[in-house]
Amino acid sequence: MNVLELFDLTGQVAIVTGGARGLGRQMALALAEAGADVAICDLLEEGGSRVVTELTERGRRAFFGRVDVTRTDEIETFINQVVAQLGKIDILVNNAGMSSDGLALDEEPDDAWRKMMDTNLSSMFYVGKRVARHMIDRGEGGVIINMASINALVISNIAPRHNVPYCVAKAGVAQLTRGMAADWAPYGIRVNAIAPGTMLTAQTAASRNYPEIMERIIANTPMKRYGEEEEIKGLVVYLASHASSFMTGSLVVMDGGTTIW
Numbered sequence: 315m316n317v318l319e320l321f322d323l324t325g326q327v328a329i330v331t332g333g334a335r336g337l338g339r340q341m342a343l344a345l346a347e348a349g350a351d352v353a354i355c356d357l358l359e360e361g362g363s364r365v366v367t368e369l370t371e372r373g374r375r376a377f378f379g380r381v382d383v384t385r386t387d388e389i390e391t392f393i394n395q396v397v398a399q400l401g402k403i404d405i406l407v408n409n410a411g412m413s414s415d416g417l418a419l420d421e422e423p424d425d426a427w428r429k430m431m432d433t434n435l436s437s438m439f440y441v442g443k444r445v446a447r448h449m450i451d452r453g454e455g456g457v458i459i460n461m462a463s464i465n466a467l468v469i470s471n472i473a474p475r476h477n478v479p480y481c482v483a484k485a486g487v488a489q490l491t492r493g494m495a496a497d498w499a500p501y502g503i504r505v506n507a508i509a510p511g512t513m514l515t516a517q518t519a520a521s522r523n524y525p526e527i528m529e530r531i532i533a534n535t536p537m538k539r540y541g542e543e544e545e546i547k548g549l550v551v552y553l554a555s556h557a558s559s560f561m562t563g564s565l566v567v568m569d570g571g572t573t574i575w
Contacts, residue, residue: 320557324349327400328554329393331383331441332410334361336515337461337546339368341407344547345554346374350405353396355381375400383410383437386444393444402452405554406445408438409461413517414477427479434483438490442505446498455502458494459553462487462507464569471534472527475520484509488565495563504562506553511569513541536571 328345332338333354339361342352346369354369355378356362362378369376377399379392396403411434415426438460449456465481466488491507498505512518512531518540521527532538549568552558567573 317557320559321551321555322349323405323551323555326350326404326554327396327402328352328405328407329396329403329441329445330354330407330409331381331437332356332461333407334358334365334378336517337510337513337543338407338409339365340543340546341409341550343368343372344551345405345407346372346376347547348551348555349374350554351375351400353377353379353392353400355379355383355392356410357382383441384432386440389441389444393448397448403445403448404454404456406442406456406458407461407550407554408441408458410437410441411461411483411517413520414475414480416475416477416520418476419478422479430479430483431486434480435486435490438487442490442494446494446501446503449503450498450501453501455504457554458498458503458505459550460487460491460494460505460507462491462509462565464509464511464567464573466507466509466565467567467573471530472521472524475524475527491565492563499562504558506558506561506564506566508546508549508553509565509567509569510546511535511541511567511572513543513546515543531572534572534575535569536574539570541568541570 330342334356463484466484495505
């Protein structure tokens with residue numbers, strides 16, 4: 315097989331959570347450009363509708379559902395709708411999440427901590443488990459990609475903002491990925507995680523309001539820049555496709571070299 319054929323996703327059906335903007339949108343577009351039909355979910359209905367238009371313009375079937383990924387009833391309804399409309403689920407990109415509130419750890423409200431863990435960590439279990447059940451019942455395997463962060467590995471030096479709860483949640487995503495990979499490998503389900511560094515997205519907008527934080531981030535990145543949203547596209551297609559067929563349980567860092575130092 316020609317190496318480029320390994321990246322072909324023709325005939326596959328993918329779900330991208332948090333697909334209405336940012337990295338989620340870019341990953342949804344990438345999967346469609348590689349041949350997959352794509353269902354996205356998000357709380358942002360207007361953005362979701364725009365992305366569906368972009369996906370159908372690429373000649374793919376597309377579907378949007380408004381879903382709170384911390385609510386299992388909404389997740390189950392969405393998954394059932396995807397299967398009814400698109401026939402199956404081969405690929406899940408667990409991307410939905412929230413950014414840090416910037417508070418110091420001793421000032422973090424208990425409810426805010428719970429919301430962070432539920433949104434950025436537990437939601438990946440809620441969605442992943444239900445999609446995995448579908449894949450197991452079909453008996454044809456599948457791929458799950460969880461969105462982690464370099465904050466799974468390091469606590470960001472971004473004072474006067476803080477992000478410890480976010481870092482803890484993303485570290486949990488890395489370990490959840492390994493657990494999913496171990497449990498579901500016998501069913502032909504591969505599970506990997508992406509750990510981006512600082513990207514130019516809506517989620518990093520708050521830190522960009524602090525010039526000293528931007529300067530520190532760039533100084534601590536060997537490539538001396540933020541990542542562009544589009545730079546996630548090649549990696550998600552690689553992990554979703556047969557090009558990574560012997561890969562599971564991995565945390566793939568894409569950070570411009572930040573974690574080198």
